[in-house]
Amino acid sequence: MTTTTAVSTSAANQLAARGLDLRYGDRTVVSSLDLDLPGGAVTAIVGPNACGKSTLLRGLVRLLAPSAGTVTLDGSDIHRMSARTLAKRMGLLPQQPVTPEAITVESLVRLGRYPHQRMLSPWSAADQTAVEDALARTGTAELRDQPVDRLSGGQRQRAWIALALAQDTELLLLDEPTTFLDLRHQLEVLDLVADLHAEAGRTVVMVLHDLGQAARYADHLVVLKDGRPAATGAPADILTAELVEEVFQVPCQVIPDPETGTPLVIPRARKRI
Numbered sequence: 674m675t676t677t678t679a680v681s682t683s684a685a686n687q688l689a690a691r692g693l694d695l696r697y698g699d700r701t702v703v704s705s706l707d708l709d710l711p712g713g714a715v716t717a718i719v720g721p722n723a724c725g726k727s728t729l730l731r732g733l734v735r736l737l738a739p740s741a742g743t744v745t746l747d748g749s750d751i752h753r754m755s756a757r758t759l760a761k762r763m764g765l766l767p768q769q770p771v772t773p774e775a776i777t778v779e780s781l782v783r784l785g786r787y788p789h790q791r792m793l794s795p796w797s798a799a800d801q802t803a804v805e806d807a808l809a810r811t812g813t814a815e816l817r818d819q820p821v822d823r824l825s826g827g828q829r830q831r832a833w834i835a836l837a838l839a840q841d842t843e844l845l846l847l848d849e850p851t852t853f854l855d856l857r858h859q860l861e862v863l864d865l866v867a868d869l870h871a872e873a874g875r876t877v878v879m880v881l882h883d884l885g886q887a888a889r890y891a892d893h894l895v896v897l898k899d900g901r902p903a904a905t906g907a908p909a910d911i912l913t914a915e916l917v918e919e920v921f922q923v924p925c926q927v928i929p930d931p932e933t934g935t936p937l938v939i940p941r942a943r944k945r946i
Contacts, residue, residue: 685747686712686762686844686876688733692742695725695732695900702728703900706742710893712844715870715877717887720897721921726880727768729897730848733878734765746844760788764837766830768848768880772821778832779817782807785839807838810873811865827858834865845869847879851886859883863890888912888936896920912936 688710695703702725710716718726731737735751744751786800808814811831851859869875881887888908896904898920904911914927930937
């Protein structure tokens with residue numbers, strides 16, 4: 674079963690893939706994929722382990738070259754863009770980013786201004802304003818002098834998101850931003866993502882594991898199975914018990930979340946012998 678529902682799109686920041694193949698050596702992970710991600714929306718990519726979620730995200734940001742097909746941003750092939758041009762258009766929070774040793778939060782966030790720098794050009798007032806805005810939006814201003822490697826998991830994630838924000842891009846991609854965080858810090862990060870979208874109009878694409886969180890925070894859902902979309906569209910339109918059982922092999926009920934009304938997946942209880 675493949676389900677697709679229409680979603681309204683912004684005129685800008687639209688990522689699309691056509692006939693996309695992504696491989697690691699001889700192993701094909703994403704095959705003949707056609708996908709449209711709406712601009713001006715929060716998209717969550719979900720699916721079982723090893724279905725190609727993170728691989729797809731790497732392909733969308735040019736960290737993994739396709740063996741076939743194209744990825745476009747507003748109709749332009751991203752592989753024909755310069756690295757600096759692409760870095761001005763999209764920011765990335767990778768899965769488990771490696772923190773430079775002993776770097777402070779402010780120094781880390783300042784690295785986000787690299788795409789805007791020119792040889793021999795001094796650090797500008799605009800650069801500092803972008804850094805201060807990123808620190809303020811992520812609630813990390815009071816941590817600016819703290820070493821990143823001494824922060825809690827949630828604080829570190831917010832510092833890395835601040836780096837991505839300092840790039841001043843309208844498109845933000847996050848690879849499993851809640852992994853290894855407890856529930857409180859998961860919600861802090863996702864609330865931050867929602868605020869960035871609501872307040873600044875940023876387009877967000879993120880890989881998530883939790884279906885309930887994906888349905889609660891995303892406008893658009895991409896459900897992957899074996900490297901291809903099993904369903905795409907608004908969570909309320911596509912997230913059904915039949916889809917979850919087909920993709921995840923988990924019998925369940927899908928009910929309205931009592932807090933938000935968005936789909937909530939309730940696995941069926943195991944039968945006792």
